[in-house]
Amino acid sequence: MSDVVICLFAAAGYDRAAQGLTGAGRRLADALGVRLRAITVGAHSELNLRIAAAADTVISVDQSELIEYQPELCLDALTQLTRDYVPRAVLLSNDVYSQELAPRLAHRLGGSAAGDAVELSAHDGAIRLKRSVYGGKAMATIDIRRSPAVVSLRARAFEPVAAGSYSVATVRQRTLSLPAVPPTQIIERTSETSGETKLEDARIIISGGRGLGGPKPFEDLQEIANLISAQLAASRAPCDAGWCSPLLQVGQSGKKVAPELYLAVGIHGASQHLVGISDSKVIAAINIDPNAPIFKHCRFGIVEDYRKVIPLLKEKLAALQT
């Protein structure tokens, strides 16, 4: 009773997000003095073993209907599994599937949901969390008193569990009864980023904004990215304009990244963009406007027309790399 439950999708493996989610779950369970129960959806034996080293129980549901994500089936499965536990909190990551499921799961369990939490704690009987609001212009602290608190976390912002500090749980398989024909069905999946590191896990990112003015400059940025093993990203404007793939979008409604270096080229720095890059170690910018808000968040920068900077930068980086 009153346990903490974490829900993970096996397809992503034990990535940084899964590690952060497990760490956050473990610490919350310890703070509440309750058990940490993990539910893994889909098949991934290594993930189960890693989670078993941190959680008190692991339930693995790997029946065929759940190997490939289907929202209605997955929601049904998580509802069945979590309902049995009568948990105080159910934690998920902030991937697309978790964001899609969290409010509906909360509704079905009679609890409350909150998303994109960057801090989580137990506070005077409530589950307390922090999340950015108003496109990153403000930070809200929220208490959830209803049970369960279904919280999706900005999981990469949370520390993993310290290694070897807990006894190893056994992994139990469960098979659920699910509807044969779900009301919506994913019939086709395309992945554009196969092979590459996820943007969320990239160590170096070079990103273009509205200031680039068209698709061609993104090719130049890609060349620089190749030189320094960086990944390409963008603010919202170039994605909406079709200058680059929408999968590159970083910001409130795009990806939340946390690289060692985020180099912003022609990005003015709207708060909605900044909220997606606030976990970066170092932000640097190339911008023609010395008053661009991006510079207020930069460790270093250059006030110049990017069109003059980029060709030179390419040359110099190439020379320095050899």
Place this chain on the structure above:
Amino acid sequence: MKIIVCLKQIIDPEIPTSEFQIDREKLQVVRGKAALVTNIFCENALETALQLRERSGGNITVLSFGSESAEETLRKALAMKADEAVLVVKDGPPDPDPMTVAQVLARAIRKIGNYDLILVGRESGDWGTGQTGGLLAEELNLPCINFVDQIEKRGTGLLVGRQTGEGWEKFNAHPPLVLTITNSETNVPRIPNMTDILAAARQFITRWSIEDLGFSAEEINAGSGYYELVKLETPDQTLNCEFVSGKTLDEKVEDLARRIVEITRTL
């Protein structure tokens, strides 16, 4: 096909950070000189609906739960060529919790009736909870797909496309259902022309009070106890940007390149 698009009016999220103010006591944002605008993802949702109607026919009702000023949001939607508009007027404190919003919208949608598709924005530019679609689907006992940017009619059903971050997914789905809409290059909201704006100013808007939907003002103002906002603060994290040194452009870019390589070498 009957489409209901839910629209939220918010304080312009594009105002500069320097002009953004909060009231730490009341835990509210101070509007100040900021304009009120339609949440951008709601406009993406309306644009998606308008294009679907252009291809496959149908009727679009726009629905907003908000204060009197939300009429402007509905007028703009009518100018963009939505067919009908419904305003559920809210008095009392701003920012009802997500569950209250979903319950009010659900009753309004049932009252409108005969719906096939309900579109909402993926999240709002103010509190950004991203919960309205999911909670609404549960209130109406309907399936839901998030982050949609493509809807096509296929026989009696729909082909629904959505972004997943790593790529795209396509769904077979059957109305009625709830979809949350994200931005893409295909649903950038159209700008209404002057003739349509003038025509929309005279169009009839259905107005319901929350009592018309069977709620009492007390229960709406008390909220659902969904969660409690206990603190609101503006982060102060301005860094001192070091601008690269050098007399010439060449020297400056050299400095920039060295600083970049200094970081990449440590990885």
